[in-house]
Amino acid sequence: MIPIRAAILLCLAAALGLAPGASANSGKGDEKGGAYVRIEPITVNLFDLSQYLQIALSAKGGSPEAAARLVERMPMVRHALILLLSSQHSEEILTPKGKTMLLDKLKKAINGAIKLDGHDGVEDVVMESFIVQ
Numbered sequence: 001m002i003p004i005r006a007a008i009l010l011c012l013a014a015a016l017g018l019a020p021g022a023s024a025n026s027g028k029g030d031e032k033g034g035a036y037v038r039i040e041p042i043t044v045n046l047f048d049l050s051q052y053l054q055i056a057l058s059a060k061g062g063s064p065e066a067a068a069r070l071v072e073r074m075p076m077v078r079h080a081l082i083l084l085l086s087s088q089h090s091e092e093i094l095t096p097k098g099k100t101m102l103l104d105k106l107k108k109a110i111n112g113a114i115k116l117d118g119h120d121g122v123e124d125v126v127m128e129s130f131i132v133q
Contacts (some may be wrong), residue, residue, distance in 0.1 A: 034061045034123060037070045041129065042078065044086040051090045054131045057081075059110050060124040069114045070122065080113040081106065090132050099130070 041056040061067030070077060084105060092098045103125050111121040 034063060035067045036060045036126070037067050038128075039074070039077065039081070042081055042085060044082055046085075046090050046093075046132070047087055048089065051132055053085055053088070053090075053093070054129065054133075055085065056128040057106065058126050058128060059107070059122045060126075062116075062120055062123040066114070066116055066121050069116065070110070073114050077110055077113040080109040084109045094132060099127070103127070 036058040037060075039057045039059060041054055043052060043054040045052050059070060061070055088102065093102050107122055107125045110125065111117055114121055116122070
């Protein structure tokens with residue numbers, strides 16, 4: 001059962017277009033109740049300042065409460081992601097292995113921002129777009 005505060009946040013997020021919405025499950029939770037929350041695109045200069053990265057992500061909450069907390073703390077989540085992404089080197093994140101490692105770092109940064117661990121917090125992060133120029 002979702003606490004009243006979380007239910008209110010999810011309703012507010014739906015009205016603002018921030019509600020959980022996934023490509024595979026159309027915003028519905030899986031058997032554990034998790035849902036994807038879209039994170040608006042982020043654009044940062046990479047570490048060497050000669051290139052920039054634009055990335056759009058969705059994060060899957062391990063529970064409805066985790067998804068609600070992700071929506072509630074979105075400014076802190078975006079802050080943590082900007083700090084992480086702007087410290088990256090383009091040659092590291094352009095390889096398939098580099099992207100996989102980046103996704104793991106992103107998940108850890110998001111869970112740190114929402115103050116939950118991987119078991120209770122975000123269990124998956126997917127890229128919707130990834131552009132380095």
